[in-house]
Amino acid sequence: MGYAVVGYFDKATDEWIRRIWKELMVNDIDDYLYNSENNPHIKFAMYDNLKEIDIINAIEDISQTREQIDIIFKSYSFYPNDQPFFNIDMATSMPLLELQAEIRRTCDRSSTLFPIDFFDAGIWKPDCQLTREVDKKHLSNIAKCLYEKKLPIKGKLESIGLIKFHPAKQIIRFNLS
Structure with a gap:
């Protein structure tokens, strides 16, 4: 079982991304995210294991000192693994970088990091996952689906x-203040 500290978006942005998840499900490309018990989000860190109560307290403390952040979704990308997954990339901003750095400083103390470096300083990029892992045969269908979704899109990390x-x-x- 893994964990992630994540950020959630305003209602309009959430619904816009959910429509993409639904279209990918309806077209038999990927139904995992649409059927999950979660909302569209940005991952700030991933952990193999952690002390839940410590992380919950840390996240609550951070949320009380940080304001909501304006965000811009600017492009689509994918990780070319054996089973690639697709994302929508966000413009990097100082408030996002500062929030991610604070989450890492605070939460890493009570956790064991996932054995990947995607969340390290200088490597991490803000994005929202659109698929989990898909068969390569769907690549052109995903590209057609995303081509119809014009960018940029403005929203808020709430x-x-x-x-x-x-x-x-x-x-x-926890809502950001």
């Missing part, structure tokens, strides 16, 4: 929380 996965389940969520 809250941060903790999820457990697989399957994805939201544990806690």
Whole structure:
């Protein structure tokens, strides 16, 4: 079982991304995210294991000192693994970088990091996952689906929380001040 500290979006942005998840499900490309017990989100860190109460307290403390962040979704991308997954990329901003750095400083103390470096300083990029893992035969269908979804899209990062996965389940969520 893994965990992630995540950020959630405003209602309009959430619904826009959910429509993409639904279209990918209806077209038999990927139904995992649409059927999960979670909302569209940005991952700030992923952990193999953690002390839940410590992380919940840390996230709550951070949420009380951080304001909501304006965000812009600017492009689509994918990780070319054996079973690739697709994302929508967000413009990097100082408030996002500062929030991610604070989450890492605070939450890493009570956790064991996932054995990947995607969340390290200088490597992490803000994005929202659109698929989990898909068969390569769907690449052109995904590209057609995303081509219809014009960018940029402006939104807000309104809250941060903790999820457990697989399957994805939201544990806690706190609004940013």
